[in-house]
Amino acid sequence: MIVLDYKDSRPIYEQIIEKFRLLILKGILTPDTQMPSVRSLAMELSVNPNTIQKAYTELERNGYIYVVKGRGAFVAGDTGLMDEHRRECMAQISEAINQALEAGISAHDILAHTNGLLEKNGGSK
């Protein structure tokens, strides 16, 4: 279900958080689905249970999952995280564009670039 990239410089627990974050935000993991247990996921990824624990704790703190003691961890219901994520995406676009402008790239070139990209990848919407 999840694949780690050992060449990635980011810590393992962060990769795990990111992977689940996207699975949840994209709706692949739906609300109240049970997450794999800390131990089973640790086995599956050949990673220490503490590392998974850390990832789950973080995911819970940020509202992506909720934990029922003795039962396990479950995907949280929709709580506006989607919207927050979209806002973050827009902010990242803004930042990237502003940096490009600062680097002296013309507004015209940037627009051409984004247009091309959107035509290619943003078809159905």
Place this chain on the structure above:
Amino acid sequence: MIVLDYKDSRPIYEQIIEKFRLLILKGILTPDTQMPSVRSLAMELSVNPNTIQKAYTELERNGYIYVVKGRGAFVAGDTGLMDEHRRECMAQISEAINQALEAGISAHDILAHTNGLLEKNGGSK
């Protein structure tokens, strides 16, 4: 000349690299200008000289400065870094837009967002 943000989570040496990189790319530091000496900059920033050394080594490795033994470090002449930097900027825009599309934001909304931004900030070019 340079101000550090101790509350920034990025390592200090990286902040220093970034600051100089931008000063050079924007043409504020022109080719062959002498860089501050490792020791003086360390004093000025109240930072360990090892940290400055590491930043300079990295800047040299990436072609932003060149070092003359016994004389000091100097800003490198234009060597296509500008172009490379611009390419990086474009790549970052692409990545940000693709993430937005994955998050389910419509091409239309993204375009509106970038257009607005470019009209506001990208005027003169």
Place this chain on the structure above:
Amino acid sequence: MIVLDYKDSRPIYEQIIEKFRLLILKGILTPDTQMPSVRSLAMELSVNPNTIQKAYTELERNGYIYVVKGRGAFVAGDTGLMDEHRRECMAQISEAINQALEAGISAHDILAHTNGLLEKNGGSK
């Protein structure tokens, strides 16, 4: 009769205890009323019978219910639990106020706050 909040971080057995404690203290459950059987309540709440058992054992230990072997559990008669509960309430007020004073809030502000609250919520008594 009882609703559990799985997103509450407190253990389930504690939530159950608390719920019954209040039902009894408020007189909604009167002395000698039969409590739901461990099994039926476990079914109703979709919870492990062990969890209900633990809650009942605790309620009995604290004098809120009594258990007749083979018959079931029953609400205990009034045994001064009311007074004890009131003392606990007062103690909690004391603690909260002392913490506020330590935080540097003025006695005047605290008094205004409590007065306002009592006027609004403490009307009939």
Place this chain on the structure above:
Amino acid sequence: MIVLDYKDSRPIYEQIIEKFRLLILKGILTPDTQMPSVRSLAMELSVNPNTIQKAYTELERNGYIYVVKGRGAFVAGDTGLMDEHRRECMAQISEAINQALEAGISAHDILAHTNGLLEKNGGSK
């Protein structure tokens, strides 16, 4: 500087967080004071460094301290945590009073109780 209570049922790392939180909120630890290092505090409290680490991570996340890589952790400047803490205190008073009202204690008795307490402990303010 800090004393642990092994009889306290709360986890060690939480006790440590709470202790520092109060030291900072009361102004005993002033902004930019260096926190004891993870290792030294671990030794002093005869506790595993990981446990201290966990406490510091949490304190940083909540804005009580900031960490400079390779240098150490420092008390954060005033950032409205004080106000937030006071609001929490007020909320706790509200909750305690409402519970008391629900328990059937009269507004009159509660007021007498709080008045007495404030006269005794809230003198100077």
Place this chain on the structure above:
DNA sequence: GTGGTCTAGACCACA
């Protein structure tokens, strides 16, 4: 020296 990550493994409360 400083904090950050991770492993290996134990013990606990809870269900």
Place this chain on the structure above:
DNA sequence: GTGGTCTAGACCACA
């Protein structure tokens, strides 16, 4: 079985 806490100890980047 499930997550939560903790110890003992290693290794790393950073300063």
